[in-house]
Amino acid sequence: MLWQLTRRFLREPDKRLLCRFAFSFGWRGMRSVRAFQRRQARGIYFPAFMFISITSLCNLRCQGCWVSVSPANGRQLDLETLDRLIVECKKQGSFFFGLLGGEPLLHPGLFELIGRHRDCYFQLFSNGTTLTESVARTLRSLGNVTPLISIEGIPQVSDERRGGRDVYRRAMAGLEQCRKQRLITGVATSVCQSNFNDLVSDRFVDDLIQRGVLYLWYYIYRPVGPNPSPELCLNEDQILRLRQYMVDLRTRAPIVVVDAYWDQEGRALCPAAVGISHHINPAGDVEPCPVVQFARENVKDGQGLVDLVVQSEFLGRFRDFAARTTRGCVLLDRPDLLRQFLKEQKARDTSGRETAFAELEAMVSRPGHHLPGREIPEKHWVYRFAKKHWFFGFGAYG
Secondary structure, rough: OOHHHHHHHHHHOOOOHHHHHHHHHHHHHHHHHHHHHHHHHHOOOOOEEEEOOEOOOOOOOOOOOOOOOOOOHOOOOOOHHHHHHHHHHHOOOOOOEEEEOOOOHHHOOOOHHHHHOOEEEEEEEOOOOOHHHHHHHHHHOOOOOEEEOOOOOHHHHHHHHHHOHHHHHHHHHHHHHHHOOOOOOOOEEEEEEOOHHHHHHHHHHHOOOOOOOOOEEEOOOOOOOOOOOHOOOOOOHHHHHHHHHHHHHHHOOEEEEOOOEEOOOOOOOOOHHHHHHEOOOOOOOOOOOOOOOEEEEEOEEEEEEEEEEEEEOOOOOOOOOOHHHOOOOOOHHHHHHHHHHHHHHHOOOOOOOOOOOOOHOOOOOOOOOOOOOOOOOOHHHHHHHHHHHHHOOOOOOO
């Protein structure tokens, strides 16, 4: 598998893009984690990776999406604010950014932002339906960005999950433009009841490999937002099947398989509890993660981002609360305790809907990835090494 994967990376992407990826994402990414660990040892928490939702505008209406996408209340971070945030992160040794939405390709300053910071690497979370030939050419010209395209199942399921028409074909057309431009492209999928059998399958993975996809990121569906659709949540057996499938797939398929849920021993964890990543929403609110839409700080309040994050009592207490409550996702495992905590912290509803507390109150505990006694360790030495040293753990759970 490792030789086949290496050969794909050497042959399929544009060589200039591959070099940029290896240096900006690989080398600088490792250094960012080391800087994070050194800060953490001094009791200072500033993320190695920052995720920024740059706009709430979107052309789809997905089940379980936490973003309020109505044009009437559309929110967007201006280019000057985004530029300032990235400059401050770079001063802390953080050079990797996930750009989310809504649909980030709808932000008019997106390409200028990426072009201003050629020393950084950006992961663009997109539904792919607006990723045209022109957009793909621009991404290739920029060189320091990887599109991560969301695929939510076969055609009929995709339309139902995404709240649009002909979504699957349009997303695949976007993937094809990426392949033609020899981009380093990934696919993300939120695994749920309606797409489990279609997406957790060799047929799906083999098809992505044929389409030039170099990495695949599996998420577990979370019932959040104005249309939570809790009936789509996975059960415990399905979560274990997904975990086992990923572990096995990593030993035999020439594609990088990403997750953000388990460490090298198969123990559950939460990146926000670790403190290695946090989220800034389109209004500038600094949230623990994208699906926990509550905050006490905003980047437009006049305080520098570093001081704002490092000195945030809310973020610090959230990290401690999340780590003490569960190794998994507190939103799934204990929404009741999360609501109580947020009320005690006098956190603001930052959803833009003014309904996030009511939505949280309506939630009940759902199966998550914290399943003690049923851990499935990584089999492949590369993934074990990478997870141990570059992303997960860092003492959050004792």
